[in-house]
Amino acid sequence: MMAFTFRELFLMTVVFTLVFIGLLDLTELKENRVKETKREPQHIHNFNTRESWPLKSITENENEPTPTKTEPFDCSKKVLGGTDYTIIYNVMPKTGSRTFTTLSNQLTLRNGIGKHKEGRSPVILTPKSQTLRQNSSLLKSFYQESSKDAVLIRGHNVFVLPWESNFIFLNTIREPIPWMISLYYFARNGDSKIAMGTTVDDTSFDECVARNLSYCVPKFDQYLKYFCGDSPLCRTHEALSISKSNFESYLVVGLTEEFRSFIQLIEILLPDIYEGILADYDQNVEQLHDKTRTKAKQGPLDETVRNLKERRDVQIMYEFYNFVKRKFHRLHRCVVGEE
Template sequence: MNLRGLSRLFEVHALVVIERILLNRRLFVLFSLFSSLSLLIFIFYANKWFLNYHYTNYFMSAKQFSKTDNYSFINNNNAHGTDSYIKPYPVVVYNRIPKTGSTSLINLVYQLIEENCSHTHVIHLNISSNKHYLNRVNELYLIDNLTHWTSMHPLIIHGHFAYINFIKYGSLFNPIYINMIRNPLDRLVSYYYFLRYGDDYRPYLIRKRMFDIVTRNQTFDECVLVNGSDCSPQLLWVQVPFFCGQAAYCRIPGNPVAVETAKRRVIEDYLIVGLTEEFDKFVDLLEILLPSFFTGAHNLISRSKDKWHLRRTNYKLPISKATTKIYQDNPIWQAEQEFYNFVRTEFHTILNAIQGQFSHQPLSKFSALYKEKINFDKIRPKFGA
């Protein structure tokens, strides 16, 4: 092949190479355009899916609420727990007040643990010398233990102690508080005769007022007439300080500031505060609000109603109208009664809001009624409107 032929062959080869390069560039441009378009489509649908998920799937619709057994805004103690966005309450604190029916409630808890094969732990907190208050060091020690004692969760801790503020010590752990109170004068009269005659819960236990026959046989009315120490109006000051807390001003009988603090605690720090006089309704509300601890409570009480009023004083006389009037004129009684009336109003407000128009029916028969119909709508604002 001569030089001219080689030159021609080289030109043809070069044209082929250039054509391939141009073809590859066109393919590259097409590929780039396709990739960009695909990316835009992906971003569009991903954004649409995210908005859909965030505003629709994250919250259950009203229709879904009506089909589900667990209402996650109330029943966040769902034992299955897979669909709940609020974590179950790990610890419930019941700072129980003496002579308000607390023994009955704790025994109910133990029975429910057996019936439900629950892993709930129940611990009694007993402060030395039956004191109701802790100093700062012991308060901190208790909070530190409860915060890190996760192996004991779920846990119900109970005892006769005043409210403890966990957040004050910087603890991120904030337990659920519950409690139950009683008509203050009825509670004092019950405690008076309890010290003298005991109760049917531990009938053979010797109480401290049983040794002196004269003191033991003295009625509450007679005690009031002689200004006895066991019926002093100062002894009425129990329920307010249990809610007010560990501060010194909470212990001053009749202190109006303590009353206001106690009211605020009820509203802000307690899930529910029940009434001894309406024990069954209180238990029904606990089953609704804390199902992982109290599921089956209503049925259990219904099967053996008398069993759950365990601690009846063996002997007790009604007090006279004159005695009642003496207490009603006392500022300590007035403060305690004001707090009791406040709690009673709040309890009935919660109860009525759940029962609604079906207040004549037991709560247990209307499990669907306390599940409010809540809709979450996705509304896009119109700019410039």
């Protein structure tokens, strides 16, 4: 039997150890290469990294910079006389849309201009029963057909590009956290006109967020789809830039938090259709809001707000909301001449 000295045994141990480590390194390298080949496309893979999509702070200064000479803003071109228009109000839910629709319906009927139409009915497209609001091509056909007898078409529909000159796009938007809270409790409690209660879940919004339950906070594309559309890109990091670009297709995008200013702009920019709508709003504001106010809405706690503002989806929503807010203030200053 061959005998080994201590020195020989030590050297053999070192050699075997180095060989073993080398084999592990090769195995890890092969596994990494396999992962690289299976990796998602770069724009999707990097979607949740701050470096790949820098965001502005939620608490940024909201003041819109003074337009430069190379970026003129003539708000007088926004004023549209006449009544030969169809207004597409593809509005976000829980942003005041029923208040505006009620005012608009009463006013235009009184003026003998036309009637209104809801654009939310489900239409069978495939065996999976896609809905009208999720399909741009069918939505265009619906708008074209409805425009024959409607002044205003309201629906919680995705954005579609304008394609006829007599179509006007309006929308309203709400600060993301109050918006999602209103959605959450509306689904459970409804309001004075609509009874919901489709869920027996009595978890509060604050508790839902604290427990990190998936159904508390909508994904960013549920907020942006009313401005981005139904393209697959609207579920990627491209959604924000697409939504900002599509914003220019709207005559006005109002803020729920400044709803009177939105109504004021509508009357000025569409004078022959909406003359008198601001006075109607001022006379009936409390009754209008009481009809659509979500029941038993709670919170949020400060801790809930801090938690939410650290989430990427919420940050994306706020970047777009702040963008719209600046644009709205700029338009209002130009048209009305006051803050």
